[in-house]
Amino acid sequence: MGYPNFKNKHLHESLMHPVDYIKYKKFKGNFPKKYILIYQESVKNYFIKKYKPKKIKLYSLLTIYVYKDLGVVRMTGIGASNASVILEELIALGGRKFLNIGTAGGLNQEGIFVCSKALRDEGTSYHYLAKEKYSYPHKELTQKLKSTLIKEKIAFSEGITWTIDAPYRETKVEVEYYAKKGVSTVEMEASALFAVAKYRKVKIASAFVVSDFLGKKWSPNFHKFDVKKAQGKLIDVSIGCLRS
Secondary structure (H helix, E strand, O other): OOOOOOOOHHHOOOOOOHHHHHHHHOOOOOOOOEEEEEOOHHHHHHHHHHHOOEEEEEEOOEEEEEEOOEEEEEOOOOOHHHHHHHHHHHHHOOOOEEEEEEEEEEOOOOOEEEEEEEEEEOOHHHHOOOOOOEEOOOHHHHHHHHHHHHHOOOOOEEEEEEEEOOHHHOOHHHHHHHHHOOEEEEEOOHHHHHHHHHHHOOEEEEEEEEEEEEOOOEEOOOOOOOHHHHHHHHHHHHHHHHHO
């Protein structure tokens, strides 16, 4: 039997819409239409210290830090399911443009990577889109992110990411196979976020800083590349990208 269990479920209407949850929780206010999604506490702290945003706590999983006309949300959970729920709720609150900025494991080299497409090795995306190998970010927004990086003279590469639900089951044979196929990074959210965005007809692009390396063995530390500094640069670039 294929996955998901119910054939062609992506073609059918949901019983519950995220707008229903927003109404149930009685979230009210003027929320941003543009968002940066982040994952690390250190990145959140960098953003708060530099930009002095307004804090709007909606509930335990969703706090929005508002700077001018955009919001920053730090994911408090991990993985595709958690990230997709938050994206759905932000869309229900009026969000239309999103930059997903995180860290990833590197399969070939360290650095900053702008995602060109995401290999769907997680379960969430298949509830939104038909079964295909990849899901894709918004082309124009991705190009704008790249152009902003170039303008700011920040070195980056463009590459494919592998999105997986089970980081402790990234097998040696898979890592070797995907590295040879030109996959640049591995993480846990991108392919699902791209699927949700396409389904809901909003724009999303994504970039990652390689924080660990998957070669013949796992290497969690880089001594030649400053991950925190690169993340700060990505936040600054993302703000410039969304506000221009």
